[in-house]
Amino acid sequence: MRELKLSNIFITIILVLAAIFQFGFLSVLLPQGISVNIILLLTVLLLLEGGQEDKWWLVIAGGVLLDLFSPLPFGIMTVLLSLVAALVYFVHIRFFTNQSVYTITFLGLIASLLFRSLLLVVGYLAKAGGYKYDYMSNMWQIGLLYSLFIDLVLLVLFFIVYALFKKKI
C-alpha cells in the first residue's frame, strides 16, 4: 500500500514536471506549428506498461494538466484524453499480446494521431458554432507530420528510460 502511494506521488510529480517542460520549454524551442504532447505520451506509456486498471487516475491527472494550459473550456482535454486512452487500452488488450517497444510505440503514435484529430474536430466545431476565437490556422497540416515524428522519437526514448528504470528497481 505504502509502495503504491509512493509510486503514485512519484508519477504525479513526473507528470507535473512534464507539463512544466512541455508548456514552458519545448513550446518555445519548437518552430511555429509543431507541437509535442509529452503528457499524452507519458500517460499512454504508463497506462499500458504499468498496472493498468489501478492507473486510470493517471489519465485524469494528465487531462487536468492539459486543461490547465489549454485555451479551450476546462474539461475538454480531460474528455479527449480519456477517450483516446480508453480506445488505445482496448486495442492493446484486444489485439496485442506483448508490451514490446514496437507495440507501445505503435499505440502511442495512434494515440497521438487520434488526439490531434479529435482536437481538430473540436476546433472545427468551435468555428462552426461561432466560437469567439476558433484557434484555426491553415498551417496545421505542415506541422502535423513533424509533430508525429518527434512524438515517435520521444516515445522510444521514454520506453528505454522506463525499461532501464524498471530494471534498476
Add this chain to the structure above:
Amino acid sequence: MLRSTLVKFIIAVGLVVAVGAVFDLSFLRNAIGLFSSSLFKTATSLKGESIEQLKVENEELKKKLTTLLVDYSKLKYLENENELLRRELGFVQKNNYDFISAEIIAKTDVPTGASIYFLNKGMVDGIKEGMPVVVADGILIGKIIKVEKYTSQWLPLNNNNSLVAAVIFGKEPASGLVRGDHNLSLIMEYVRRDNDIQEGDLVVTSGREEYIPAGLVIGQVVKIDKRDDKFFQTIQISSPIDWGDLTKVLIIKDIDERAETE
C-alpha cells in the same frame, strides 16, 4: 472489475468537467507558472543565443533605427501641422498609459497551428478581456482574450484570428483592419484603393475599439497589393517585434480608469 473501474472513471471525468465549470482553477496554473516562467526565460535565451543571429539582428536594428528616425520626423511634422486632426481622432500621449507588467508562464501550440500565451496576471490585477498587450511602452503585440482570477490568455497579433482597427500614416491617414497572416506576419485589409500608401509608412492603432487607445505602433508597410478590379488594397506589415523572444509584456489598463485617476 473492469466495468466498475469504467464507471468510476466516467464519474471522475464528469467531476473534473463539473469542477472546471464551477470553480476558477487559475491558481493551479499560476502555481505551476512559478516554475515554468523561469524555464520559459531559459528557452527564450537559448533560442536567440547564436552569435550570427545576433549580428543579423544588430544590422536589422540599425536599419530599423534609421527608418524610425525618419518616421519620428514625419510624426513630429504631423503633430505640428495637424493638431486639430489629432484632437478629433482622440490620440493620447504615449507616456500617459497605465501599464501593468506580466510574465509569460506558458505557451500552448494547439495542433491547429495557433499559439496562445498564458500570463501570470488576472482579474485580481485588474486585467480585462480585450485589453492591449504591448512592449516597449507602445508597440502593440496582441490582445487579452480570456481572463481568470490569477491568470490571463494573450492572443498574439500575428494569429489568424487577431483583428485590430488601424490607421496608416501616409500622405493622408488611411484606415483599415490589421490581422495575423498564418501566425507569421501581419496584413492590413479594407484599405480603400484610392488611399496613397507607400512602403515604409507607419501603421498605428486607430483607437476605435474598447480598451485599445489610438497611436499604438503596429508596424511598417512592406508590401502593397493594389489591383484595379478590387475596391480595397491589401497591405503587408512588418512588426518591429519578434514574438518568439518575449518573456515579459505590458498590458495597458482600462483607459476610462486611467482618466479617472488622472
